[in-house]
Amino acid sequence: LKDRNQSGSRFSLTHPANGFQTPEKRVSAVRLPDSDYMRWGVEETCQFLLKEGLSKWVVFNDPIHGHVELHPLLIKIIDTPQFQRLRYIKQLGGIYFVFPGASHNRFEHSIGVGHLAGQLLQALNERQPELLISSRDILCVQIAGLCHDLGHGPFSHMFDGMFIPKARPDVKWKHENASVLMFDYLVTDNNLEPVMKQHGLVLPEDLDFIKEQIAGPLDTNVWPYKGRPEDKSFLYEIVANKRNGIDVDKWDYFARDCHHLGIQNNFDYHRFLKFARVCKVEGQKNICTRDKEVGNLYDMFHTRNCLHRRAYQHKVGNIIETMITEAFFKADPYIKIQGAGGKIFTLSTAIDDMEAYTKLTDHVFEQILNSSSPELAEARQILQNILRRRLYKCVGQTQPNKSMEVTRVCYTNLAQSVPQSGAQDVILQPEDFVVNVIVMDYGMKEKNPINNVRFYCKSDPTTAIQIRKSQVSKLLPERFAEQLIRVFFKKTDDRSLAAAKKHFIQWCMNNNFSKPQDGDIIAPELTPLKASWANNNEGETGEVDGIRELNHVSVNGEKAKVQLFKEEEEQ
Ligand SMILES: *[C@@H]1O[C@H](CO)[C@@H](O)[C@H](O)[C@H]1NC(C)=O
Ligand SMILES: *[C@@H]1O[C@H](CO)[C@@H](O)[C@H](O)[C@H]1NC(C)=O
Ligand SMILES: *[C@@H]1O[C@H](CO)[C@@H](O)[C@H](O)[C@H]1NC(C)=O
């Protein structure tokens, strides 16, 4: 024990059982602000180990990360009603109705993010003890990882992306807003402040730090953060990286979602962990990676886009979430949830009261389905239609010419044009159409996130450089964002549907949107009228085809490109 003290290992950083094998981590530990233990005697050390180490570290067996060991303070946070609520919120919402494996919940994802946050900091600390990463820093970043999704509502992104905008169009609300409020409520409701102090956190500074990592800066100064100084700016790039979107949250959901969806994940975060280094960039310290890893980062964003296209924005998944949203909207006034002081909230107002919100999970779906009250009849019918697979139909998908703000405008536009449609024998009604606008991007609107990543070279690991897309490959995206417009139709009889599809083609023509893929089949009399919709092979060059043949890749063009790219990178 004496040896240990002198070598300066930090007891609370690693499990005591591991601590004995890592006496070389000395530099950062000696100067820790919370290193009273340098003066501890045997008695105090034993008490500390009993309290901190031997009894309460908990091991989780996670299907993605294997055996995950978590610090006692993290366990205190997990074992609260506010955190346990995440067991009842599907990670991928309505997508579970399309992918039967996607039944995983926010609970396990949150534990995964807490774990990976610790892994990344440990890796940095081992490589660069001069960063003076303290056990407090690690705990706070892990807590932010655990708690970043506390504010998700029923069916995750359906709730903040579709339901709240529909039910409360006047509020600008995302789940992160509630994550912060819920975190505060979790701490007070469970009286965790004394426990946090006991484990070395400094309040309220560390609470600010945790919340800033979840929701961004509270302030807008030059250095906008309160919880940690600019010298530790890299700590803000771990859980939710506002600079370039490369963070442990993505690493966990890529791996976890792919596992449950049955889709191959081609991003390996273990590799990123090996190459991550903190370098100085314009007065701040950023997490950087090796120059040769740049191709893998483009792949990471490509993977994310594939997941969106194949799963998160799956057409039928979108339809089902649209229907659940409608059911919730109709049920909204009649669902009563008791909050603080006995006050009653509804589905859409529960976000204003964390006591009420704690009780709101996916179970509201079954609550509506099981109800017998007449007010809920309409909502119940919609949910029953989902179970019986009587779904709205997709009449088509198109893209606007250039990125435009299409939401409500687009909806009225489509609805108003209905009487002009060519179909005389069926009546199309505006309220039978639903317009969904989907933004697909690399996480930073039109911008290339890789431009915000800094790299270091083997010959000088301390200097951060920028790498341009043109320095990487010619087979990378030209643009980093696109919009998809999808139109659904609520009637399911063949004649109405056929008329709706033709009307949609006409609408795309009038608005200069792209030709829907099945346009020539649905409306062969209309599509030739538009010159820009002519069939030709613009944009395809012989070069690409040649390469494709050379490599004998029989999959579609996109996959072929990725394949080719990776092979080059590995050399
Ligand atoms: C949610 O957070 C965003 C960004 O911090 C803020 O602009 C917005 O006003 C918040 N919404 C509510 C309802 O508090
Ligand atoms: C709905 O009814 C089913 C079957 O009776 C039951 O298993 C389930 O717990 C009920 N759900 C709710 C939210 O009441
Ligand atoms: C569509 O494009 C044509 C010609 O390019 C233009 O005259 C027309 O105003 C455009 N329509 C809309 C709705 O933007």
Ligand SMILES: *[C@@H]1O[C@H](CO)[C@@H](O)[C@H](O)[C@H]1NC(C)=O
């Ligand atoms: C789309 O926009 C481009 C340039 O902004 C323009 O040249 C083209 O005519 C537009 N296409 C249609 C169909 O309006």
